[in-house]
Amino acid sequence: MANVTVQSEKEVSWLRQAWARIRKIHPVFPVFLIVFLAVGYLNPKFIEPNGILIFLRRAAPLGILAVGQLFVLAAGGFDLSVGSQVTFVVIGGALLINNDPEKLTYTLLVLYGIGILVGLINGLVVTFMKVPSFIATLGMLLALKGAGLYWTGGAPRGYLTDNFRQFGRGFLEPVPVVERFPIAVVVLIVVVAIAAYIFHFTIFGRQILAVGDNPVAAKLSGINVRRVRILTFIVSALCAITAGILEGGFGGVNIIAGDGLELQAISAAVLGGAVLLGGRGAVLAAAAGALTLEALFNFLNLIGQPEGVRDVVQGLIIIGAVAYAAINARRR
Amino acid sequence: MLLKKKLYLLLSVVVVLAFVLAACGGTEAPAVDEPAVEEPAAEEPAAEEPMEEEEPMEEEPAEEMVEPAENILAGENAAIAPEFFDQEALDQEVAWIDAVPEGPEDMVWEQYIDPEWVDTTEYAKDGPYTICFSNAGVNNPWRVVGFNTMEHQVALETDIGEWIHVDAEGSDEKQIADIEDLLASGNCDGMIISPNTTAALTPIVEQACEQLPVVVFDRGVFTDCPVSFVRPIGGYAFGHLGAEFIVDNLPDGGNVLAFRILPGVDVLENRWAAAKVVFENNPQITVIGVEFTEGDNARTKAIVEDHLDRFGQIDAIWMDAGATAVAAIEAFEDAGLDIPIMVGEDQQDFLKKWQDEGLTAVAPTFPTFQWRTAVIAMVNILQGEQVPAWWVLPQPPVTADNLDSLVNASMPPLHYAMCGCEGMPGFPEDWGGQ
Numbered sequence: 225m226a227n228v229t230v231q232s233e234k235e236v237s238w239l240r241q242a243w244a245r246i247r248k249i250h251p252v253f254p255v256f257l258i259v260f261l262a263v264g265y266l267n268p269k270f271i272e273p274n275g276i277l278i279f280l281r282r283a284a285p286l287g288i289l290a291v292g293q294l295f296v297l298a299a300g301g302f303d304l305s306v307g308s309q310v311t312f313v314v315i316g317g318a319l320l321i322n323n324d325p326e327k328l329t330y331t332l333l334v335l336y337g338i339g340i341l342v343g344l345i346n347g348l349v350v351t352f353m354k355v356p357s358f359i360a361t362l363g364m365l366l367a368l369k370g371a372g373l374y375w376t377g378g379a380p381r382g383y384l385t386d387n388f389r390q391f392g393r394g395f396l397e398p399v400p401v402v403e404r405f406p407i408a409v410v411v412l413i414v415v416v417a418i419a420a421y422i423f424h425f426t427i428f429g430r431q432i433l434a435v436g437d438n439p440v441a442a443k444l445s446g447i448n449v450r451r452v453r454i455l456t457f458i459v460s461a462l463c464a465i466t467a468g469i470l471e472g473g474f475g476g477v478n479i480i481a482g483d484g485l486e487l488q489a490i491s492a493a494v495l496g497g498a499v500l501l502g503g504r505g506a507v508l509a510a511a512a513g514a515l516t517l518e519a520l521f522n523f524l525n526l527i528g529q530p531e532g533v534r535d536v537v538q539g540l541i542i543i544g545a546v547a548y549a550a551i552n553a554r555r556r
Numbered sequence: 557m558l559l560k561k562k563l564y565l566l567l568s569v570v571v572v573l574a575f576v577l578a579a580c581g582g583t584e585a586p587a588v589d590e591p592a593v594e595e596p597a598a599e600e601p602a603a604e605e606p607m608e609e610e611e612p613m614e615e616e617p618a619e620e621m622v623e624p625a626e627n628i629l630a631g632e633n634a635a636i637a638p639e640f641f642d643q644e645a646l647d648q649e650v651a652w653i654d655a656v657p658e659g660p661e662d663m664v665w666e667q668y669i670d671p672e673w674v675d676t677t678e679y680a681k682d683g684p685y686t687i688c689f690s691n692a693g694v695n696n697p698w699r700v701v702g703f704n705t706m707e708h709q710v711a712l713e714t715d716i717g718e719w720i721h722v723d724a725e726g727s728d729e730k731q732i733a734d735i736e737d738l739l740a741s742g743n744c745d746g747m748i749i750s751p752n753t754t755a756a757l758t759p760i761v762e763q764a765c766e767q768l769p770v771v772v773f774d775r776g777v778f779t780d781c782p783v784s785f786v787r788p789i790g791g792y793a794f795g796h797l798g799a800e801f802i803v804d805n806l807p808d809g810g811n812v813l814a815f816r817i818l819p820g821v822d823v824l825e826n827r828w829a830a831a832k833v834v835f836e837n838n839p840q841i842t843v844i845g846v847e848f849t850e851g852d853n854a855r856t857k858a859i860v861e862d863h864l865d866r867f868g869q870i871d872a873i874w875m876d877a878g879a880t881a882v883a884a885i886e887a888f889e890d891a892g893l894d895i896p897i898m899v900g901e902d903q904q905d906f907l908k909k910w911q912d913e914g915l916t917a918v919a920p921t922f923p924t925f926q927w928r929t930a931v932i933a934m935v936n937i938l939q940g941e942q943v944p945a946w947w948v949l950p951q952p953p954v955t956a957d958n959l960d961s962l963v964n965a966s967m968p969p970l971h972y973a974m975c976g977c978e979g980m981p982g983f984p985e986d987w988g989g990q
Contacts, residue, residue, distance in 0.1 A: 267865065267866055269865045269866070270865065275865060278861055278865070282854075282858055282861075318969075377700065377988065378694055378695070378696075378697070378699075378700040379696075379697035379700040379701070379968060379970050379971075379988065380697070380968065380969060380970055381968040381969075381988045382968065382969070383905070383969055393886070393890065471854060474853075474854050474857065475852070475853030475854035475856075475857055475883055476853050476882060476883055476886070476905075476969075477853075477905075477969055477970075478851075478852065478853040478854070478880075478883075479697075480850070480851055480852055481852070481853065481854065483852070522862070525859075525862065526862075528631070528632075530632065530633075531848065531850075
C-alpha cells in the first residue's frame with residue numbers, strides 16, 4: 225500500500241517536473257511551430273529541406289536585426305534607426321566597393337566603422353543628452369536616410385560585387401543531405417551564438433538586464449549605466465550592418481532595402497518575449513520571433529492577403545505583446 | 557507564468573483570424589482543392605465594361621508535386637478600376653506603337669507622332685527668357701535621370717537667360733504653393749510643369765495658363781489649357797508591348813508571373829490594364845500571379861521563389877516597371893533554373909544582365925528624353941514657332957536589335973538608357989557614369 229503511494233507520488237512529481245519544464249519553454253517556439261506547420265500545410269514544399277533553407281535565408285537579416293534590437297530593448301531603449309542603417313549599407317556599400325572585388329575588405333571595414341559610429345552617436349545622444357531613445361533613433365533614421373540619398377544624388381550608383389553579395393546570396397556546396405547551404409544562414413547562426421553567449425553568459429549581459437529593469441538600482445549597485453546603454457546601441461548597429469550586408473547580398477542595390485525593417489525587428493523581438501522598456505529577453509527567442517514573423521508573412525501571402533493585412537497583423541503583435549508584458553509586470 | 561498562455565492565445569487568434577479571412581475573402585487561396593471551373597466566357601459585347609468580363613479559368617496539366625497553375629486574372633491584384641481603363645485611349649496608343657514619327661531622324665526627343673500644330677505667335681518675345689519649372693519631385697531614379705537631362709538641355713539653349721527650378725518633393729500642396737509663388741513673382745516668361753498628381757494640380761495649372769504659356773509633361777492634367785502637353789505614347793502602349801512579346805514567344809502557352817509596383821497610379825494602372833487585355837485574349841497563357849513589389853528587390857526575389865516553389869515553372873515574367881527585374885532574374889539563377897522570358901525596362905542593370913546572359917527579353921520604355929523635349933517646346937513657344945498641342949513622343953522599346961547600342965556598363969545600375977543624353981556635354985560623368 226505504502227509502496228503504491230510512494231510510486232504515485234513519484235509519478236506526480238515527475239509529471240510536475242515535466243510540466244514545469246514545458247512551462248519554461250518560451251511560448252514563441254510552439255507558436256513558431258504552429259505558424260510554420262500552417263504554412264507547410266498550405267504549401268508542402270515549404271517544409272522540405274530546400275524550402276526551409278530558402279525560408280531561413282530570407283529570414284536571416286530580420287533574425288539578426290531582432291537580436292540586435294533585443295540588446296537595446298532589454299536595456300530599456302529603442303533603436304528605430306536600424307532600417308535606415310540597412311539601406312545605408314546597401315547603397316553605401318555599392319559606392320565604396322565601386323565594382324572592384326578587391327575592395328571587399330576595405331568596404332566591410334568602413335561599413336562596420338560607420339556602424340560603430342552610428343551606434344556610438346545613438347548611445348551618446350540617449351545617455352548624455354537625455355533624449356529619449358525613441359526620438360534620438362528616429363532622428364538618426366531620418367538623418368541616415370537623407371545622408372544616403374545625398375551621397376548617391378538620389379539614385380543608387382555602382383553595383384555590389386559578387387564577392388560582397390556572396391554573404392547574402394551564396395551557398396556553401398557541397399554539403400551532405402541538403403547539397404547546398406546558404407551562407408546567410410551560417411551568418412545568422414554565428415551571430416545568434418555570439419549574441420546568446422554575450423547576453424546570457426557574461427557580466428555585460430546581466431548588466432543589460434539590470435539596467436533595463438531598474439536603472440537607478442543598477443547605478444547604485446555600481447554598474448556604469450551609461451556605458452552599458454551605449455554598448456547596447458553599438459551592438460544593435462553592428463547587427464544592423466551585418467543585416468544590411470546580407471540584405472544587399474540577397475536583393476542587390478535598392479534604395480528602399482531597409483524600409484520598415486526597424487518595426488519588424490521590434491515586433492520580432494517582442495514576439496520573442498523582450499519587454500519594451502527593458503528588463504527581460506532571450507536571444508534565441510528573439511531570433512525565433514523573427515522566424516515566426518517571417519513565416520506569418522509567408523502565410524498571409526500564401527492565403528492571398530494584401531499588404532495591408534500584413535501591417536495589421538504586425539501592429540496587433542506589437543500591441544498584444546506589450547499589453548501582455550504590462551499585465552505580467554503588474555502581477556509580478 | 558500563467559500569463560504566457562495569453563500570448564499563445566493571442567497568436568492563435570491571429571492565425572485563426574487569418575484562416576477566416578482566407579476562407580471568406582481569399583478567392584485565390586491556393587491550397588483549396590477546387591477543380592478549376594470551366595466557365596463559359598461571358599457573351600455580352602465587352603464594349604461597356606470590358607474589364608469585368610469573366611474569363612474562362614485555365615487549368616494546365618501540371619507536374620506532380622506542384623499546384624495546378626490557375627489563372628488568377630480574376631483576382632484582386634489583377635483588378636483594374638474603371639477610371640484607369642479607356643478602350644479608346646488603349647486602341648489609340650497601340651496604333652501609335654507602329655506609327656512612323658515625324659521630325660529629325662537622329663534626335664528622337666524632337667520627333668512627334670500625329671501632330672496637331674498650334675500657332676504660338678501670340679507668345680513670341682525676344683530673349684533671353686526666364687523659364688520656370690515646377691517639378692513634382694526628384695524622388696526616384698527615373699526622375700533623377702530625367703532632371704539631369706533637362707538641366708543639360710537648358711544649358712544648351714542660348715535663349716534661356718534664367719532657369720528657375722522648384723522641387724515640390726512629391727507633395728501636391730507644395731507644388732500648388734510653388735506655382736502660386738512663381739506666378740506671383742512675375743519673373744517667369746513661361747512655365748514648365750510636371751504635375752505631381754493629375755486631379756489636384758488641374759486648377760492651379762489652369763490659373764497659370766491665364767498668365768503665361770505653359771508646357772506640361774510626364775503626368776497629365778484634366779485641362780487642355782497648356783499650349784503643349786509633352787508625353788511619350790503612354791502606359792497602355794508600354795504594357796501592351798511587353799505582353800505581346802510574351803504571347804509571341806510562348807506560342808504553346810505557359811505560366812506568366814506579373815509584377816506591379818503598387819496600385820492606384822494612373823500610368824502604372826494603364827500599363828497593367830493593357831497587358832491584362834492581351835493575356836485575357838490569349839487563354840493559352842496562364843497568369844499564375846499578379847503581385848506588388850513596391851519597388852523592393854528582396855520582396856520581388858522572394859515572390860519569385862515562392863511562385864517557383866508552388867507552381868514548379870514560370871515561363872515568363874511581365875513587369876510594369878523594370879527596377880526590380882534583375883532581382884527577379886536572380887531568383888531563377890539562385891534556384892539553378894533557366895531565366896525565363898523577361899519584360900523589363902531600360903535600366904542599365906537589366907540591360908547588362910540581358911546582354912551577359914543572352915536573355916529572351918524586351919524592354920518597353922517611358923523615355924526620360926521627354927524632359928529635354930519639354931524645354932525645347934517651351935523655347936519654341938517663346939520664339940513663336942508652332943508646336944504640337946499634344947507632343948506625342950515615340951516610345952522606342954529596347955529589343956535584341958538595339959540592345960548592344962544601349963548597354964553601358966559604366967553607368968549606374970538604375971540609369972535609364974533611353975535618355976537621349978549620350979551626346980550632351982558632361983555625359984557620362986554628370987549622370988553618375990565613369
